[in-house]
Amino acid sequence: MTDVALPSDVSYPADGFALFPDRSVIAMRVNGELKDLAAKVAETDAVEPVSIESPDGLSILRHSTAHVLAQAVQRINPQANLGIGPPITDGFYYDFGVDEPFTPEDIKAIDKEMQRIVREGQRFVRRVVTPDEARAEMIAEPFKLELIELAGGPGSGADAAEGASAEVGAGELTIYDNVTRDGETVWKDLCRGPHVPSTRMIGNGWDLTRIAAAYWRGSEKNPQLQRIYGTAWASKDDLRAYQERLAEAAKRDHRRLGKELDLFSFPEEIGSGLSVWHPRGGIVRQEMEQHALRRHKRAGYTYVYTPHITKKDLFIESNHLVTYKEGMFPPIRMDEERDAQGEITKQGIDYYLKPMNCPMHILIYRERARSYRDLPMRLAENGTVYRNELSGALHGLTRVRGFTQDDAHLFVTPEQLEGEVANVLEFVLSLLRDFGLSDFELELSMRDDEKSKWIGDEQHWAEATDALRRVALASGLKLTEVAGEAAFYGPKIDLKVKDAIGRTWQLSTVQLDFNLPERFGLEFTDRDGQKKRPVMIHRALMGSIERFFAILLEHYAGDFPVWLSPVQVVGVPVADDFADYLADVISTLRADDVRAELDDSDDRMQKKIRTHTTGRVPLILIAGAQDRDAGTVSFRFRDGTQENGVPVADAVRRIRSAIDSHALIHTADDFA
Missing domain, CATH: 3.30.980.10 (Threonyl-trna Synthetase; Chain A, domain 2)
Incomplete structure (x- = not known):
């Protein structure tokens, strides 16, 4: 009360x-x-x-x-x-x-x-x-x-x-x-x-x-x-x-952690909202991308590559220059020719940095005739896009001007639509769980009542909305329906996730589109030999890799699971005499694809341990005379607990197991 x-x-x-x-x-x-x-x-x-x-x-x-x-x-x-x-x-x-x-x-x-x-x-x-x-x-x-x-x-x-x-x-x-x-x-x-x-x-x-x-x-x-x-x-x-x-969120702020852990930065010389990734941040990003790539391939996706820039005609055909022009960077005039007096002799062509990848994926589909046997066609790309965000709206990696979408576009027959959407949603949930996220809910975004804010006909919109609603309800997750929040070309399901401190983030999007296939004249030959129109599904799992990275960084407060940690293991000898012994252990770990380092600096052992604990290293290996004589190592964990006298072979096996199982390790009990 x-x-x-x-x-x-x-x-x-x-x-x-x-x-x-x-x-x-x-x-x-x-x-x-x-x-x-x-x-x-x-x-x-x-x-x-x-x-x-x-x-x-x-x-x-x-x-x-x-x-x-x-x-x-x-x-x-x-x-x-x-x-x-x-x-x-x-x-x-x-x-x-x-x-x-x-x-x-x-x-x-x-x-x-x-x-x-x-x-x-x-x-x-x-x-x-x-x-x-x-x-x-x-x-x-x-x-x-x-x-x-x-x-x-x-x-x-x-x-x-x-x-x-x-x-x-x-x-x-x-x-x-x-x-x-x-x-x-x-x-x-x-x-x-x-x-x-x-x-x-x-x-x-x-x-x-x-x-x-x-x-x-x-x-x-x-x-x-x-x-x-x-x-x-x-x-x-x-x-x-x-x-x-709020105080806890401030401690987890990805901008502060990014600087503290040397992960990324925004150099003024490059421009607002444009990030560079440092070596350690690059390791985490690469692990994220490679894991997603393996999962996508197993799920039947094929990766494609498209340029960052295109002639304006493509965005006229896609309608983005009507509905999304304010979010696009100004055009770049190319191929203009002038005479010696500076007079234009050949008009140039306007090119635009792409704000999204879908028009180019459509051109890949349209490059040759397609049959129902080719569908569903699942095209994926880690495509960098550019959006002209107001400077006041920029916020670390969560709101930037240049970012990479883990984008996918699926072309399906109308009969395949609902089943494919269900598969996409199941795949998205499974992959996000791989990253340690588990508290989900769904939001169904429907068209606005004002006709100027959407394209296509009402029947297609109704069919698309009903299909998404059925899939969302079948998932068993909480569903909220919101009118007026759909994109101009189709309704969508947004997946929202709660992080470790209860904040809700909007992540993955699954969007149906009957309209762009119509605008681009996409076709496939059906079983009856008739030309028919495919349905397009837009799907971004992480939303953007930059934003997803920021969310994970705050979710874990910098203490990534072992598989994502930039440095997974650091060896700290009790004294210089035991550095060679630990160096051999580190070499064994590296041979097993573990990101392991030896700290043989002149710092005292306790300072080394503090440094690497502050640096969020999940596993610190310590070795002294007793470990060297017994062929063992001692583990020290993020919370300061230890496990002593672990045989080297057993230590290597357990570290590898923690990586493969995506384990989050803070204490000795987590590693048992």
Whole structure:
């Protein structure tokens, strides 16, 4: 139960409050739509409670806390203009137009003012307004006025700006008043809601976390606003637990670990969002790629190679220059010729860095006639692609401008479609388990209602969506369906995985496509001799190798399983006299394809052990006089435990077994 409750000295409308007197209920779902507890309901309505601890409840709580933040800012600085203030994963933000950037001192003052507003127990009261009424009431808020103009038309809702769907949508316009216990309206905001009934219910499970700059509506052409981020939870205990998770996540940050363990870097001389891989990082990446390659070959995939750049005509034919142009790098003009006076005598051709591999795989299929006997055709490629991400969106290896997709495209007959999708999903789950991931759920992304956002006909979309749904349900995994999140050419299943500290990452994608085969005129000759259209399946298992590497690095906190560790074994002699003995053991391990090194530096033994433990080496072999005389070695593990007197042959066998079984070893018990 939460530590908040409605003020007892305030009168509330009876509807939802009478239905749900439980103080942990902050809103309700009426006929599937989220509404305030004060909303009117009919006897025939299907009404469900929304508790503050539920995902919807937390989203409402966070949105309400964003409004409290905005009111606090305008109490302190009445000249601040309001942008948007949506709930986001684990928190909220609000954008403000202010003359000077916020300072840490400003945040302290805002925090105190928010506490006062929470204690005041202001009610959130919803009003429906006409566009003219909204303009009149928001006359001093230029950004709100812009959203009002966009409401209900092209570019409304989520397209108006990131998070703008919390403010306006295709339906009616609403304003929320903040009303005191005496009935006085002290603040208002353009908003769709719903909200908690009272600011008192926000309690003390919130915190302001950081300040950032953000362009209005996400465009560098627009004014730069100041964004304040925060987090909000159902209780103070939940907030503390979240803060502990953040602290643990900071320890695992792949950017910090990448530098600490000498795995990769982003040299300024190369450019933002473009990584280089150091030798140790390259070893891990190569192991990942080679393991996936072996598994793909056994599953019937054939690897292909395609160039990084192509003429624009290919992306016109694929429709990417219409639907994805903003995500592509500017064109490179090639083959232009000029005379001695500099006049163009031959027009050049525009080439583009490829943002994806699928059009080139389609050309491989189209190179010759295909029969039903050729299908399914499974083409795979570790293809490097380039996407023109905004510099502010870049984040280590998880959001970059140049990355490599473990991409595959399958061409199948309509009869093979559902079975092949089921095989793909089973293969994806199996391969991810090889990397030590096991907590999965699925998300089915369906087309948008707006026809301009997808191509093809409704029947193909319906068939594709139904096939994906059946496969997803048959997997037994939790399935969430999301409208409007599909790519322009087909619905998809996204596989999400939880890491070691409970964070959810979106990884693999399986996407059906009836449309690109149509655009490119792909055909196969069926058993009856008739020409028919294949169905295309887009499939990326890791998403991108860079991002998957970052996720694994954080999942394991740098302590990779032995098979992925850049250095699997280090030999540390007790004294120089025993270095030759350990060198022979290391040579034996190397002959068995173990990444083993001998530390014969001048450092003391204990310093060597600390160095390699900090360097995340899973197995340290130690040898002294007793080991040399007995033909044994001693193991030291990541947690400091040891196993002494292991015969060399047995040690080599056990190390090899740990590698082959993808074992994660921290302690002596793990190696038993």
